[in-house]
Amino acid sequence: MWRLLIIVLFFPMLSWAKSTEMSWLDNRFRVDPTIKQVSFLVYREKASQAVTIVRPDGTKYYAWEHPEHVAWYEENGMDIISIENPMPGPWQAIGKITLKNKVKILSNLxxxxxxxxxxxxxxxxxxxxxxxxxxxxxxxxxxxxxxxxxxxxxxxxxxxxxxxxxxxxxxxxxxxxxxxxxxxxxxxxxxxxxxxxxxxxxxxxxxxxxxxxxxxxxxxxxxxxxxxxPAPIRASFTQARNQSLSHSMSVDTEGGVIKSGSLAAHIEQIDPNKVVTITQSQAEKEESKLYFDLPNSYLPGKNTWSGWVYATDLATSRPLQFYLGKHNYGVTEPIDLKAAYEARLKEEAAQRKIEEQKKLEEDRAEARKWFWIYIGVGNLLIIVLIFGGIFGWKKIKSIKEKKAAAPKSEKLSMPPPPKV
Structure with a gap:
C-alpha cells in the first residue's frame, strides 16, 4: 500500500516552486483556507523554553503536548513546527522570539x-x-x-x-x-x-x-x-599453503539466474603492514563461473580480504552487486623443524635438570629435618638418663644413710653344750 509521505516538520522551507512567505506581525501569521500543510520555523532566545502555538480558536499547542497531526522539533534557540490540515485563520506564537522569524507556508509537499x-x-x-x-x-x-x-x-x-x-x-x-x-x-x-x-x-x-x-x-x-x-552467487577464498603458492578466489552462480559472462569481481587485500593490494577479474563470455589467483605477500600476522562481485540478472537484465564482507586470515612465521627439535630437546633437558635439582633440595631438606629430630631425641634421652642417674644415686645414698643411723643389737651367743 502506498501512502504519500507528507513532510510537515523541520526548518523553514524554500524551494524552486512557489511558497507563501509572511513576516511575523506581533508574532502572528494567517493561514489561508486552501493550505493543506504548513511548516514554520521559530527562532527564540538561547536557553529559553519552547514557544506555545495558539490556534485561531484559542487552542494551545506545546512542544510536549500536541495532537498527532502536529510534529514538533525543538533545539536550543529554535522550534520547528509542522501542521497538517491547519485551521484557517490567524495563528500566534508565544515565547521569547527573536527578530529573525518568518513563516513559510508550503503546499503539495x-x-x-x-x-x-x-x-x-x-x-x-x-x-x-x-x-x-x-x-x-x-x-x-x-x-x-x-x-x-x-x-x-x-x-x-x-x-x-x-x-x-x-x-x-x-x-x-x-x-x-x-x-x-x-x-x-x-x-x-x-x-x-x-x-x-x-x-x-x-x-x-x-x-x-x-x-x-x-x-x-x-x-x-x-x-x-x-x-x-536466496543469494544466487557463492564466493570462496582459499588461502595458500606456503609462500610459493598464490591464494585463490572462486565465484559460482545459481543456474539460470545470472547472465553468462556478466560476472566480475573486485578484491582488496590488506597485509599486516597496511599495504592494500587490489585484484580484479572478469568471466569469459559464455562462463557462469569465475576463478582467479590472488597475490600472496606471506607476511606473518593478521591479513584481511574483502570485495565485491558484480553480475546481471538473467530475467530482468538488472545489474547486481554483492558485497562479500570483510574476512581475516593469519600467516605464521616459517618453522625450522631441526632447530625447533633441538630447542625442544634443550628445553626438556633444562626442565629435567630443574626437576632433579628440586628433588635434591627436597631430599636435603628431609635429611636435615630428620637430623634435627635425632639430635633432639638424643639430647632428651641424655637428659632423662642424667636426671634418672642422679635420682637413683640419691635414693641409694638415702637408703645407706638410714641403715647407718639405725641402733646396733647385741649379738647373743649360744651356751656351750653340757659336759657328760
Missing amino acids: TLNVDSLPKKLYQSESLKFTARLLQDGKPLVLRDFLNRIKLNVTFTPYLANEKELVKEARPLAEVLGTFEDDGQDLDEVAADGVFTVNLPINVKPGKYWVRIQSRNGVFLRTVEQDVLVY
Missing part, C-alpha cells in the same frame, strides 16, 4: 521514492533514491535537507499486520538511511535528492519496505512489498 525491484537477492546492495518535491519540483533548502534522515525498514510481510495488537506484529529491521549530504552514493548535497546504499541483509522471504523519518518528523510513510530470494 511530497516524497517521491524509487520503486524497489519486486525480486531482490539476499546480500545484494543497490543504490536507492528518494526525492523531496514541492509542486513536483525539488525542494532545495540546505538547513532543512541537512536535518532530514529517512530510514529504510524491512518488516516480514503479514497480510493482516494492522489488525494485530502491537506486541504481535513482526519487528522492523533498519537496512539503510537516506541522506542528502553529498557523501557515499549521494551525488550532490542539499539538492533534494536523498540516496542510500541499501544492503539486503535479511533472510529470504516477503517483506513490507517502509520509508519513514528516522527521528519521527514525518506524519506519513511510503511503503511497498518485495520478495527477497
Whole structure:
C-alpha cells in the first residue's frame, strides 16, 4: 500500500516552486483556507523554553503536548513546527522570539521514492533514491535537507499486520538511511535528492519496505512489498599453503539466474603492514563461473580480504552487486623443524635438570629435618638418663644413710653344750 509521505516538520522551507512567505506581525501569521500543510520555523532566545502555538480558536499547542497531526522539533534557540490540515485563520506564537522569524507556508509537499525491484537477492546492495518535491519540483533548502534522515525498514510481510495488537506484529529491521549530504552514493548535497546504499541483509522471504523519518518528523510513510530470494552467487577464498603458492578466489552462480559472462569481481587485500593490494577479474563470455589467483605477500600476522562481485540478472537484465564482507586470515612465521627439535630437546633437558635439582633440595631438606629430630631425641634421652642417674644415686645414698643411723643389737651367743 502506498501512502504519500507528507513532510510537515523541520526548518523553514524554500524551494524552486512557489511558497507563501509572511513576516511575523506581533508574532502572528494567517493561514489561508486552501493550505493543506504548513511548516514554520521559530527562532527564540538561547536557553529559553519552547514557544506555545495558539490556534485561531484559542487552542494551545506545546512542544510536549500536541495532537498527532502536529510534529514538533525543538533545539536550543529554535522550534520547528509542522501542521497538517491547519485551521484557517490567524495563528500566534508565544515565547521569547527573536527578530529573525518568518513563516513559510508550503503546499503539495511530497516524497517521491524509487520503486524497489519486486525480486531482490539476499546480500545484494543497490543504490536507492528518494526525492523531496514541492509542486513536483525539488525542494532545495540546505538547513532543512541537512536535518532530514529517512530510514529504510524491512518488516516480514503479514497480510493482516494492522489488525494485530502491537506486541504481535513482526519487528522492523533498519537496512539503510537516506541522506542528502553529498557523501557515499549521494551525488550532490542539499539538492533534494536523498540516496542510500541499501544492503539486503535479511533472510529470504516477503517483506513490507517502509520509508519513514528516522527521528519521527514525518506524519506519513511510503511503503511497498518485495520478495527477497536466496543469494544466487557463492564466493570462496582459499588461502595458500606456503609462500610459493598464490591464494585463490572462486565465484559460482545459481543456474539460470545470472547472465553468462556478466560476472566480475573486485578484491582488496590488506597485509599486516597496511599495504592494500587490489585484484580484479572478469568471466569469459559464455562462463557462469569465475576463478582467479590472488597475490600472496606471506607476511606473518593478521591479513584481511574483502570485495565485491558484480553480475546481471538473467530475467530482468538488472545489474547486481554483492558485497562479500570483510574476512581475516593469519600467516605464521616459517618453522625450522631441526632447530625447533633441538630447542625442544634443550628445553626438556633444562626442565629435567630443574626437576632433579628440586628433588635434591627436597631430599636435603628431609635429611636435615630428620637430623634435627635425632639430635633432639638424643639430647632428651641424655637428659632423662642424667636426671634418672642422679635420682637413683640419691635414693641409694638415702637408703645407706638410714641403715647407718639405725641402733646396733647385741649379738647373743649360744651356751656351750653340757659336759657328760
